[in-house]
Amino acid sequence: MRIKPLYLAGMAIIVIALYFAWDGLATAARPYTETIAEAQSSGRNVQLVGFLGSLGNYDAQGNFVFDLQDQTGAQVKVIYARPKPANFEQAVSLVAIGHYDAGAQAFVADDLLVKCPSKYQEAADSGATHPGNN
Secondary structure (H helix, E strand, O other): OOOOHHHHHHHHHHHHHHHHHHHHHHHHOOOEEOOHHHHHHHOOOEEEEEEEOOOOEEOOOOOEEEEEEOOOOOEEEEEEOOOOOOOHHHOOEEEEEEEEEOOOOEEEEEEEEEEOOOHHHHHHHOOOOOOOOO
């Protein structure tokens, strides 16, 4: 049985596409890490979960810089090249998405997710009812 060259080319394209899809998914997957030590040793992009260690400020390059504290109490400097997120000071927890830079001895965040107390949670805590829950 002889395979036509057109079929061979089609199979090669499918194999190449599968390879790039698999490689892209492996690179894009950013596992959660709950300790700074895990983020430092991973050597790749991760989602570092933590709490505010400081309110932060802007450095000379215009980066927002603050300290993030993990669940063990360890702290790391986070460098974020964007403006400070809204409600940053009210955050109950943060997720910094990025990588640890050993040269800068800091976690370089590409994105920040700020978890703030919900206005509905505050209403429930104060005994108020949400409209429609009567």
